[in-house]
Amino acid sequence: MKRIGIFTSGGDAPGMNACIRAAVRTAIYHDMEVFGIKYGYDGMIKGDIFPMDSHSVSNIVQKSGTKLKSARSKDFQTKKGRERAYYQLTRFGIEGLIAIGGDGTFTGAKVFFEEFNLPVIGVPGTIDNDLFGTDNTIGFDTAVNTALQAIDKIRDTADSHDRVFFIEVMGRDSGYIAIQSGIGGGAELVMVPETETTITEVISTLKKGWTRQKTSSIIVIAEGDEAGNAVEIAEKVKSQIKEKDFRVSILGHIQRGGAPTAHDRILASRLGVGAVEGLREGKKNVMVGIINNQLTFTSLEESITKQKPLNPDLIRMVDILSI
Numbered sequence: 001m002k003r004i005g006i007f008t009s010g011g012d013a014p015g016m017n018a019c020i021r022a023a024v025r026t027a028i029y030h031d032m033e034v035f036g037i038k039y040g041y042d043g044m045i046k047g048d049i050f051p052m053d054s055h056s057v058s059n060i061v062q063k064s065g066t067k068l069k070s071a072r073s074k075d076f077q078t079k080k081g082r083e084r085a086y087y088q089l090t091r092f093g094i095e096g097l098i099a100i101g102g103d104g105t106f107t108g109a110k111v112f113f114e115e116f117n118l119p120v121i122g123v124p125g126t127i128d129n130d131l132f133g134t135d136n137t138i139g140f141d142t143a144v145n146t147a148l149q150a151i152d153k154i155r156d157t158a159d160s161h162d163r164v165f166f167i168e169v170m171g172r173d174s175g176y177i178a179i180q181s182g183i184g185g186g187a188e189l190v191m192v193p194e195t196e197t198t199i200t201e202v203i204s205t206l207k208k209g210w211t212r213q214k215t216s217s218i219i220v221i222a223e224g225d226e227a228g229n230a231v232e233i234a235e236k237v238k239s240q241i242k243e244k245d246f247r248v249s250i251l252g253h254i255q256r257g258g259a260p261t262a263h264d265r266i267l268a269s270r271l272g273v274g275a276v277e278g279l280r281e282g283k284k285n286v287m288v289g290i291i292n293n294q295l296t297f298t299s300l301e302e303s304i305t306k307q308k309p310l311n312p313d314l315i316r317m318v319d320i321l322s323i
């Protein structure tokens with residue numbers, strides 16, 4: 001394979017740039033040509049495609065966001081859009097693709113591979129860490145650390161004013177950021193979409209703490225929790241407990257920005273190298289990941305359909321540690 005294309009799609013995630021850099025330089029190292037595709041599938045359809053060299057990825061390893069920009073494309077979900085995208089790729093002589101993104105990006109990549117047989121390797125880039133076939137996704141570690149710093153800061157105020165804080169972290173369908181930042185930040189309770197927590201349980205956890213002279217409490221909630229978002233949960237609790245001061249803090253997109261941690265830069269670099277070398281070896285329709293420190297390839301089908309459950313030990317630990 002001589003010419004490959006690379007793009008980022010869906011949400012951005014800290015470390016995507018380190019991955020782009022690694023992939024571009026690995027391709028050049030192996031005498032391949034690399035083309036950047038801007039704005040994900042939208043750019044593919046429009047032909048927003050340009051040659052990349054070693055210099056074009058200078059000074060980005062430490063930056064979040066994505067140099068190739070990202071987009072959520074409606075047109076790629078139509079056959080006509082994908083035909084147009086394939087036509088554009090053939091115009092540039094692109095023979096293989098590296099798709100950095102989450103499950104939506106991989107769903108699109110899989111459909112595209114099945115229709116046009118163009119080899120594609122997915123690289124897991126989402127702060128949510130909800131992809132099967134890798135222990136961690138690019139951006140997850142940075143997001144957890146950002147959430148943790150915010151929780152530490154909020155705890156100062158919670159403590160001074162004897163308040164209960166409901167802190168909402170990202171995770172549309174996944175509690176990975178919540179559970180890790182909650183444990184690291186010493187939360188009394190962590191609410192995640194993977195397990196059910198009732199308002200009665202929230203109140204009982206808070207009351208237990210108060211009987212042990214706890215004056216402030218932190219509850220971390222994943223945005224996709226089945227009991228509602230942080231505002232809704234706080235309202236329900238407030239309506240039953242009048243004597244306490246409650247506050248809600250929604251951390252939002254700060255979790256998707258900021259310099260990637262060392263862990264994310266190294267993970268992203270390893271995956272970028274692995275993706276290009278995988279394409280060279282003839283791998284296709286797979287996601288590159290790292291499991292137990294070993295580079296692995298998992299079919300795109302499995303990466304999007306199989307669940308990567310939260311470690312039950314971590315869920316149990318929250319209870320033990322908040323005693």
Ligand SMILES: Nc1ncnc2c1ncn2[C@@H]1O[C@H](COP(=O)(O)OP(=O)(O)O)[C@@H](O)[C@H]1O
Binds near residue numbers: 011041073107108109
């Ligand atoms: N069933 C599908 N068919 C074709 N393309 C899809 C499909 N599902 C998702 N995509 C493409 O992948 C893009 C990224 O998916 P999205 O869910 O937004 O982000 P992520 O990759 O981070 O999960 C979508 O905007 C769309 O263009």
Ligand SMILES: O=P(O)(O)OC[C@H]1O[C@](O)(COP(=O)(O)O)[C@@H](O)[C@@H]1O
Binds near residue numbers: 171173
């Ligand atoms: O930037 P947007 O489109 O508001 O996306 C927010 C979503 O992005 C995420 O951080 C990750 O989403 P992706 O799987 O698309 O990368 C979710 O946790 C969150 O709900």
